[in-house]
Amino acid sequence: MARQGTQLPWPNFSGSWKLNLARSGPILPRGTEALTTVIDHRDPLIQTSETRTVAGKTTHGNSGTASIDGQLHVEHPAPTKTVASMKRWSDSTLIMYWEMTEKGTTYISEIRMSLSADGKVLTMAEHYREPGMERIRDWVFEKQ
Numbered sequence: 001m002a003r004q005g006t007q008l009p010w011p012n013f014s015g016s017w018k019l020n021l022a023r024s025g026p027i028l029p030r031g032t033e034a035l036t037t038v039i040d041h042r043d044p045l046i047q048t049s050e051t052r053t054v055a056g057k058t059t060h061g062n063s064g065t066a067s068i069d070g071q072l073h074v075e076h077p078a079p080t081k082t083v084a085s086m087k088r089w090s091d092s093t094l095i096m097y098w099e100m101t102e103k104g105t106t107y108i109s110e111i112r113m114s115l116s117a118d119g120k121v122l123t124m125a126e127h128y129r130e131p132g133m134e135r136i137r138d139w140v141f142e143k144q
Helices: none
Strands: 015-019 032-042 045-054 057-067 073-078 081-090 093-102 105-115 121-130 133-143
Touching: 032 133, 057 081
Parallel strands: none
Antiparallel strands: 015 032, 015 133, 032 045, 045 057, 073 081, 081 093, 093 105, 105 121, 121 133
């Protein structure tokens, strides 16, 4: 945590962000047509909601409020399901780790979220893994 009277070393991600499909990839999830993310970032708390259009169907989601504290948070939303997540800073990059184990199968997503120097482009560099598949892609958003 920064000392009182000093500038925080990390960016504020608050705003409405629209996915730039042409700059994202190399391969996005099949059928992705549009994605708008709204972020409310009041460090150390961050909340994200999204509107996503995939194959003509639009859905809305809300992540709830999470703490950027470097602690691993573990939940058991069902008897055979465990979700672990952590958010922490690495210089001016927000590292978001998510792991879900369901019925013995583990899925992992690590995202490095960064903001351009002018504050107009948000990049989420994702490394996703599940049994038999690994994918690395950039989600590039422009401020609305």
